[in-house]
Amino acid sequence: MSLLHQIALTKINGVGPVIARHLLDHFQAAEAIFTAPRKELLAIPGIGSRLAAAILESRVLREAENELRFIEKHRIQTLFWNENSYPKRLKECPDAPLLLYYKGNTDLNASRIISIVGTRNATSYGKLICSEFVRDLQPYGVSVISGLAYGIDSHAHRNALTYGLPTVGVLGHGLDRIYPSANREMAARMLDQGGLLTEFPSGTNPDKRNFPMRNRIIAGLSDVTIVIEAAIKGGALITAEIANTYNRDVCAFPGNLNQEFSSGCNYLIKTNRAHLITGATDLAYLMNWEIDERKQPPKQLPLHVSLDKTEQQVYDAIQAAGQIAIDELSRRLQWPQSKLAITLLEMEIKGVIAVLPGWVYRILN
Template structure:
């Protein structure tokens, strides 16, 4: 996935490299001026009129109008096989554009594909128990086998277990990194990161050489939530950073799930509070898939399968075959019987199952239609 470094992309990269400009201020500037190029063309007085922009930041922007640092950054990214995606790129994750403070640029090592919109985040404590690590691995593996992409933060503990579970199941996984992609953290996850690149992608909003800084980790949690239809919390203490990811999911209108632990376990106190406050308690991957809402637009999960709602991933081959014969508009049941390569009695019983699963709706006149709710 290569990106043509046009002037607007270079300007967006330069903006991201400018000291004192985090994602929030970049968003305010882009809203005010309309493009990164227009920001660098603006006068100091116009820049100072934007809330949060003081003389120091205004001067920093004005002194970088030649975009020299951006050219060096893009050349370094190209050297390491890393793509830089501006927000207006057709390759930029659609799910992330629907969130607040969308990263103006995203660094990607690996590949992002259309079916990555079928994603669920799994996060939790770095200091997890054996139970938490095991549950994260099992959940991630089951979701991956169902066709769900697993998103996490490449941290120690639950995050690493989630990535590992998806990889071992042969699925896709996306790691959202807080530092730049040339500053791997934690360093012992270099081999894990290499595997993720081969079966998904590493992504970051940080410039390539930015090292780990305390404030970057809670900031990146909004990206984990933004890339996902829902977030699963596995073992979170009362002060766990994963609770920030849950909060971002709620603010973004995404689902929040929680895996219960022992009622006397301090490692699950934050998780149990989430359940008390309304997060959905889950026991397995099927619970997650059944609870996810309809997709904004259908996703081609495989060459043969178009998914309208994640619940379709729980279907067996026969159920999926019959469902794919039914349109979103009224479809005569006789037409389904003719087109299905199976006995009519089996087709009719399968239609009943699909109706019970709320994937189809019977209509007057012996018709049936596909539902997306």
């Protein structure tokens, strides 16, 4: 399929993803759309006289030629909706963009992808939560998606870079600029450890109306959207709401009842729009993720703690599993749960293990 005509299809005024798919279903190839008789165009659902005239304008092909030169010069990858390279999670969304522009080196179809969003006015609490959360995601091998904005977005990207996680910034403008400009250096690092992605062609300004469109890509690319600090009104809650409409999981960190930038998170939790989480282990439990032990050093007992022979066996089994439910632990050790429960309680009191929802246990750092 002609890339020139794929680009041109996205530049027709009034033709969005849904109508574009009707056109592609009918003509099979983008280039055939621009040579079709007007009468045939009018027979397609959603195409009236005005849209038919817009499709047949030569202007869109001239604009597409300029964009094609730009992406070739800057080695930008294009991902078209009906091609195998298109992100599979996003393709499931009914309003997924027809064409994406991508510069980077990470797999947009990786096995574990999360989005992290939040307020541009991050507090010290939000920054700390974000840092600890991303740090603790390290052994789970996730990729982190966010919007490269001030606040929580920037902290999510920066911490992902620090802890060696791939991170992709979804932009509300073209790849000919970085907004905000203060993130240019970080964006350059992301090209080597993730990437930058947008549906907007070069020359597109970071206008306010573009960011809700960007937010649907953030929600659609990931398995789960995490909200860290958000007011009742703002882009983070829009992203969470979109994720819910896509039947994707949403999680939120609770915050101070009197703090403006915790009110959005608390609202999502209160109205059952988001799962309450307090850290990476809660997320892993929800998503049924296991730790890749190759990605973290073995945990050591605190110097002041000693375990008896029975407790050491339990400790070793939990450490080998990363985290494990009591019934599975009972099966592996071939112990009755009554005996195991007493040992687990003693170890919890000693501060060497923690119990998660569902009687799942993990080693404490």
